[in-house]
Amino acid sequence: MTFEACAALVERGDPDRFRVAMAAPPTARRVLFPLFAFNLEVARAPWVTREPMLAEMRLQWWRDVVETSAAGDPPPAHEVAGPLGALIREGRLDPATLDAIVQARRRDIEAEPFRPDDLRAYLEGTAGNLLWASAAALGEPSVHRDAVLQAGYAAGLSAWLQALPELAATGRGLVDESLPAIRALAEDGLSVLAQARRMRFGPGIPALRAASLAGTFLFRAKRDPEAVLEGRLSLAEVAKSSRLLWVTLKGSW
Structure with missing residues (x-):
């Protein structure tokens, strides 16, 4: 559950945003890497299974992470959820915006143009x-x-x-x-x-x-x-x- 793990995840899975974060000041990177890693995990959730119910459950898990962190409680042990939850509890990230990102990703579950x-x-x-x-x-x-x-x-x-x-x-x-x-x-x-x-x-x-x-x-x-x-x-x-x-x-x- 480290900042470094989030950075490594973004480097592998989202190289464009990795470059953006690396071009930012070090203090900004402490926020951007966990946020970008969260986005990567949420974006992947509907694609890692062909079962709509399982995809919904994966997205709901992230909604629960955001809600739990906003309530001031630590999220489940996870390399991204930990750093993300800390930023939410510190007031650095708006839980409503994060929840909206997860909700919007539900559209990816539908194989419709x-x-x-x-x-x-x-x-x-x-x-x-x-x-x-x-x-x-x-x-x-x-x-x-x-x-x-x-x-x-x-x-x-x-x-x-x-x-x-x-x-x-x-x-x-x-x-x-x-x-x-x-x-x-x-x-x-x-x-x-x-x-x-x-x-x-x-x-x-x-x-x-x-x-x-x-x-x-x-x-x-x-x-x-x-x-x-x-x-x-x-x-x-x-x-x-x-x-x-x-x-x-x-x-x-």
Whole structure:
């Protein structure tokens, strides 16, 4: 039940967010790694079993961890639940936001394609709430919550479009996977991201860097939606690292 275990889990399972955490100040990493590890565990829960009831039970277990910690009690012994629970008890993480992330992941249990409105609600509930939880934990004021959720939606959409071929193969793609429909999604994400970028953020900027590549991916999807369907939307790791280094040195996202 250590911070180091959370960092190792994120490094293996979510390298993009691992880089974001490592680019943040050491004090911020103490929050980001347990939070990102929690997100990874919750995101995996509906996928590790084909039995909907077992998936529901896994997600409920994490809801119970959050609820127990919010009540001031120690959570069950677990490499992520321990550090996460400590942050909740210290008031660093909002249990309501964490619970919303778990609830949103219930949609992954259903092997059903998304309509645009459903997809937006899902991505705001998952990636949006995660970005807000991390930014708020670093001190971003609540008045910026909506803008952070917008940035999170855009980041979530860019990641979701990169994974679309695999998702579609499991029945969790789009109801309409035409090129115009994909282009419209990318345009929506770019519009939302532009609105978020007009906000002057403060101490939460290290967390917001998780959305630093969203514009690049969404612009590519808009220009070449066929690349989304063919799984050609990814970037080389060196390009991702270079972009993160650039925005970190600039103090932006």
